[in-house]
Amino acid sequence: MDDSMDRKQYILILIxxxxxxxxxxxxxPAIWVGIxxxxxxxxxxxxxxxxxxxxxxxxxxxxxxxxxxxxNQNQYWSIEVEQAFNQHVAASxxxxxxxxxxxxxxxxxxQEDSNAIELxxxxxxxxxxxxxxxxxxKQQYTLDLxxxxxxPFSIAxxxxxxxxxxxxxxxxxxxxxxxxxxSYPMYIYRSIDNNLGIHQIPDDLINxxxxxxxxxxxxxxx
Amino acid sequence: xxxxxxxxxxxxxxxxxxxxxxxxxxxRTGIDLTALTLxxxxxxxxxxxxxxxxxxxxxxxxxxxxxxxxxxxxxYNVNYLxxxxxxxxxxxxxxxxxxxxxxxxxxxxxxLHFLSHKLATSGNIHTLRGxxxxxxxxxxxxxxxxxxxxxxxPKGYRSDEQxxxxxxxxxxxxxxxxxxxxxGVNFSVGYDLNP
Numbered sequence: 001m002d003d004s005m006d007r008k009q010y011i012l013i014l015i016x017x018x019x020x021x022x023x024x025x026x027x028x029p030a031i032w033v034g035i036x037x038x039x040x041x042x043x044x045x046x047x048x049x050x051x052x053x054x055x056x057x058x059x060x061x062x063x064x065x066x067x068x069x070x071x072n073q074n075q076y077w078s079i080e081v082e083q084a085f086n087q088h089v090a091a092s093x094x095x096x097x098x099x100x101x102x103x104x105x106x107x108x109x110x111q112e113d114s115n116a117i118e119l120x121x122x123x124x125x126x127x128x129x130x131x132x133x134x135x136x137x138k139q140q141y142t143l144d145l146x147x148x149x150x151x152p153f154s155i156a157x158x159x160x161x162x163x164x165x166x167x168x169x170x171x172x173x174x175x176x177x178x179x180x181x182x183s184y185p186m187y188i189y190r191s192i193d194n195n196l197g198i199h200q201i202p203d204d205l206i207n208x209x210x211x212x213x214x215x216x217x218x219x220x221x222x
Numbered sequence: 223x224x225x226x227x228x229x230x231x232x233x234x235x236x237x238x239x240x241x242x243x244x245x246x247x248x249x250r251t252g253i254d255l256t257a258l259t260l261x262x263x264x265x266x267x268x269x270x271x272x273x274x275x276x277x278x279x280x281x282x283x284x285x286x287x288x289x290x291x292x293x294x295x296x297x298y299n300v301n302y303l304x305x306x307x308x309x310x311x312x313x314x315x316x317x318x319x320x321x322x323x324x325x326x327x328x329x330x331x332x333x334l335h336f337l338s339h340k341l342a343t344s345g346n347i348h349t350l351r352g353x354x355x356x357x358x359x360x361x362x363x364x365x366x367x368x369x370x371x372x373x374x375x376p377k378g379y380r381s382d383e384q385x386x387x388x389x390x391x392x393x394x395x396x397x398x399x400x401x402x403x404x405x406g407v408n409f410s411v412g413y414d415l416n417p
Contacts, residue, residue, distance in 0.1 A: 039372060125324075126322060168325060170321065176354075176356070208273075
């Protein structure tokens, strides 16, 4: 009990000490909205099975490369709240949201949705900001295996990520960000259709992605 | 057909003659990630287990005026696929817009060339890539460069003919008329030899 209280106090003090500088600084938070494009490998190490009952389980698909032979490309929009602590150091919280129709390009995946939240630390030298981020992404895929017993279905899962990026201010209100992101599928993907089994295949593969983003500072509207 | 030789022969004179100032030569090293999808008309082999590796670059930078700098850049890097070793070379030409005396953003084209690999005994694989890069001088002679690249080569474009490797351990399904598609990212720190 005492240990638990100590831990709670420690966490509260830590949060308070992290938040206090943000309120102490006279600089107002900056709110950025952006649009961007990502390229990734999109590896999904899962096996999909269907239980037909009476010990009859049929493997439907192994999905490693969701889009063989073609680069996986997604467009997204983002919103970011950034707090500068001084002329060099800043931190932000950012949300990335994408909803991409893949029916034209893909035989298996027809829709790919992603929502991610990132915590970012920044160090700025001249007009360029160097950014390190940790994030958590929820990905949802709609698949059409075109089997005789399978209707289109969705699977979803969570993926932690680590990012490194550089942003340059084209002006006070517009910036361009380019970056790379590494993510590792640690959470077992689940099927929204209960009749399907989704089994994560043990794998040490890391998904890498790149992004290019153009952002606008909403504070400029004031 | 645009080859690396003709590309370099066209770019170097125009870069050298474009301005009268002495070019600045910089050397860079950092990490490079090159994602691969190799295919021919019947096979697609996606190499998912690539990972960031060290790279080495030489930049020749020529200031045209206060606003623009042209850069000719050559990079070498290596990667592994199981027992196969891939050596890449790439050469690119970039136009950088200087936002200040220290920071610039540039765009360019870059040709990636597989210098050697065990997938074939002859021939080559290459691709044209588009690039966006941010360069920033953190000290007088030290700069950082962050670059993302994307293949621009049409999907149907095939490199020169490949000959199946005699090495039985190699990936035997990769045979003739290979096409490369992929993307890349590069983060490196450079030093100007003659600032």
